[in-house]
Every structure is written in C-alpha cells, then in structure tokens.
Amino acid sequence: MHRFPLRIIILVLLFAAISSDAFSQRIKVRNLPSYDLAPYHFGFILGMNEMLFSINTKPGFQDVTYNSLQTPDLYSDSANLLGMEQKPALGFTIGIVSNLRINDFADLRFVPSLSFGERDILYSIRTNFGGTESNILVNKKLQSTFVEFPLHLKYKGSRLNNIRPYWLVGAKYSLDLASDSKKKREDNNSIYVAINRNDIYGELGAGLDFYTTFFKFGIELKMAYGINDILKREGNIYTDAVDKMSSKLFLLSFTFE
DSSP, rough: SSSSHHHHHHHHHHHHHHHHHTTGGGGGOSSSTTGGGGGGGEEEEEEEEEEEEEEEEOGGGGGGGETTTTTTTOOOSSEEEEEEEEEEEHHHHHHHHEEEEEEEEEEEOOEEEEEEEEEEEEEEEEEETTTTTEEEEEEEEEEEEEEEEEEEEEEOEEEEEEEEEEEEHHHHHEEEEEEEEOOOOOTTTTTOBBBBBBEEEEEEEEEEEOSSSSSSEEEEEEEEEOOOBBBOOOSTTTTTTEEEEEEEEEEEEEEEE
C-alpha cells in the first residue's frame, strides 16, 4: 500500500512532461544544440526514494515454537511467529553526476550518492505466558544511510527539440553506514533486527532530459534490486523464519547537468 503514491507521482510527472512537450515542439527554440557533443560533463542529483525488502519465509515457519531465551523482549514462556510484513517510508537521495560520452546514443555514468531512509518490519506473534495465549504486533525499525557507487550505461533516444528520452542499465555497490549488524545491545532484553552493511544491486531505469537555456534538467525513475541475502541471523524469532531477505529501492530523481 505504501508503494503506490510514489509510483503514481512518478507516472503523472512523466506523462505530463511528455504531453506538454509534445504539444509545444513546433514553437520551441532548440536549446543547447551542441551539449551532447561534449566528451564529458558533470552535475548533481536530488531525489525521493522508497526502500523495501523482498522477504522469503521458510516453509512451516508458523509451526516453530521459540522459548523465552529466544524472545527476551516478549516476556513470554514461548511464542510462535504468525506472519511478517514491511512498512516502507519515503526517504531522500543526493548525489554527483559524472557523465562520459561514448557516442551519439550512449553515455557511461558514475553517480556516487548518499541515500537516507528507513524500513519497518511488523511481526504478528502469538505468545504463551502461564498458559494464556495472546496475539501481539511487534514493530522493528531499520534505518539506513547508504553510500552508493552506481555505474550505468545510458542509452539515449532521438532528441525532439528540447526533450530526449533515455534508458539506464547498470549495477551499484552500496554501504549502509547505519546498519545494525555491529550494534551492541543496550540491555539483555533488547533484540535488534540486524542487516549486513554491504550489498550489490542490479539497476534499471528510464527518464527524460529537458534542455533549457542554461542547463539540462532530467526526470528519472530507477529500480534497484539487491542480490545478496542481507539479514543477519541471530537465532531468534525475528530472523530464523526468514529464508532470504534482500533489498529493493525505487528512486524518483531530478538531475541538473
């Protein structure tokens, strides 16, 4: 449910941009006519991101009973995990664009970035204390600050006066500075859901470049899918039911070059 607003905003912006430019192509003056002939150029990027997880649970995880040592923060004799779901939230991204021209229709781009965001995992748990069963919800918040090093191949379509579509494919290395993988427990009853700091992503994207009088402005949508299993197993109810957990990221960005 949380993903739809950002995607709707993205689609509205892209369709509005295409429509407005298509109706006004005949009256526009061609801006920056030799811009794409430069061997390289630089800029910066500002964006909104939505961080998510792709979670695969183990078969029969609901039948596993955890003892009190595995659930110290639940204050129960035993517990069973009934289900889990994620609650993504919007974050933001800033970065620097370095663009190398390959030919008329292809560029190589390196965009080191800093992304801030958070993801919550909501656990539905049945507890048993003194023979009395209760269903509770436990929320674990995972905050992230990513230092990212993406390398993209940018394929550009034909320019229509002052607009040019493009597509991106590439990969990136990501380092989570806010990862809980090495965080110490403040007390014996605290359990952190820890993720690993390092990850590799495959990325796909598309966008539109707009040539203004003095600079090039772009609207871009990227989807990044993590390759690694990033969950750190801690031998407790929050991690042992997960077979694999990987990251996903949706990014709507604005480039100024």
